Amino acid sequence: MSEQRTTATGGMETAFGFRRVNEGEKQDLVNNVFHRVADRYDLMNDLMSAGLHRAWKAAMVDWLSPSKRSGFKSLDVAGGTGDIAFRIVEASNFNAHVTVLDINGSMLGVGRDRAVKRGIDQNLTFVEANAEELPFEDATFDAYTIAFGIRNVPRIDVALAEAYRVLKPGGRFLCLEFSEVSMPVLDKVYDAWSFNAIPRIGQMIAGDADSYQYLVESIRTFPNQQNFADMIHKAGFSRVTWRDYTGGIAALHSGWKI
Numbered sequence: 734m735s736e737q738r739t740t741a742t743g744g745m746e747t748a749f750g751f752r753r754v755n756e757g758e759k760q761d762l763v764n765n766v767f768h769r770v771a772d773r774y775d776l777m778n779d780l781m782s783a784g785l786h787r788a789w790k791a792a793m794v795d796w797l798s799p800s801k802r803s804g805f806k807s808l809d810v811a812g813g814t815g816d817i818a819f820r821i822v823e824a825s826n827f828n829a830h831v832t833v834l835d836i837n838g839s840m841l842g843v844g845r846d847r848a849v850k851r852g853i854d855q856n857l858t859f860v861e862a863n864a865e866e867l868p869f870e871d872a873t874f875d876a877y878t879i880a881f882g883i884r885n886v887p888r889i890d891v892a893l894a895e896a897y898r899v900l901k902p903g904g905r906f907l908c909l910e911f912s913e914v915s916m917p918v919l920d921k922v923y924d925a926w927s928f929n930a931i932p933r934i935g936q937m938i939a940g941d942a943d944s945y946q947y948l949v950e951s952i953r954t955f956p957n958q959q960n961f962a963d964m965i966h967k968a969g970f971s972r973v974t975w976r977d978y979t980g981g982i983a984a985l986h987s988g989w990k991i
């Protein structure tokens with residue numbers, strides 16, 4: 734599978750699943766996917782990952798270890814229905830303020846409703862915008878997080894440059910994303926699950942196999958752990974490292990703006 738993965742070199746074309754499309758077209762196709770799945774997104778996440786996404790997200794926020802002082806400002810890009818932002822607010826003892834940014838109003842709408850139900854909406858701001866063009870001043874945030882979002886962005890290098898720009902010096906970058914599985918048996922099981930079960934579950938639960946086929950394919954075309962670390966470093970970040978979860982099904986990359 735790894736020969737399908739992209740590397741740090743870019744071009745005007747980008748991957749939409751296994752198809753090559755131009756960069757502008759990719760964003761429209763991605764937006765359609767998330768408009769279609771927004772209502773069922775949280776349920777599907779649990780079913781597709783057998784609940785594992787919760788453990789990976791908890792590990793992300795643990796590694797971030799958000800400050801409990803008030804005034805800590807975090808930006809969660811491609812924040813969707815708010816999972817990471819809610820966890821950061823809770824881990825900060827309700828002192829952090831998190832801006833949830835997503836290009837898709839349907840996903841943000843679900844997130845806003847969930848935040849109100851949990852009573853944490855006063856710690857959150859929801860912003861509809863593109864990761865490639867963040868509507869914030871330079872050096873605004875203490876932390877930048879993005880979970881299962883960056884592989885959907887057409888120009889990853891541009892999004893990384895924007896992450897670097899909006900972080901304060903000393904700010905932390907953390908990216909959780911599906912990655913390359915290198916364990917011999919697990920890779921076969923994972924392939925079978927991804928290409929057979931996930932689109933079928935998507936059809937049954939969300940009435941939409943195609944969107945889930947895209948999600949599976951987009952995971953396989955995303956750069957592997959080392960190549961993505963190189964991209965983060967190229968964007969200016971220091972001390973770039975990563976941790977694999979569940980044999981590399983997911984990886985959490987960390988970098989610092991120094």
Ligand SMILES: C[S@@+](CC[C@H](N)C(=O)[O-])C[C@H]1O[C@@H](n2cnc3c(N)ncnc32)[C@H](O)[C@@H]1O
Binds near residue numbers: 863
């Ligand atoms: C798989 S969801 C992840 C949501 C959430 N972070 C989570 O972990 O549950 C991917 C999100 O990326 C968003 N997205 C895609 N392209 C984007 C872009 N260019 N800028 C900002 N968000 C984008 C989608 O709208 C979608 O909400």
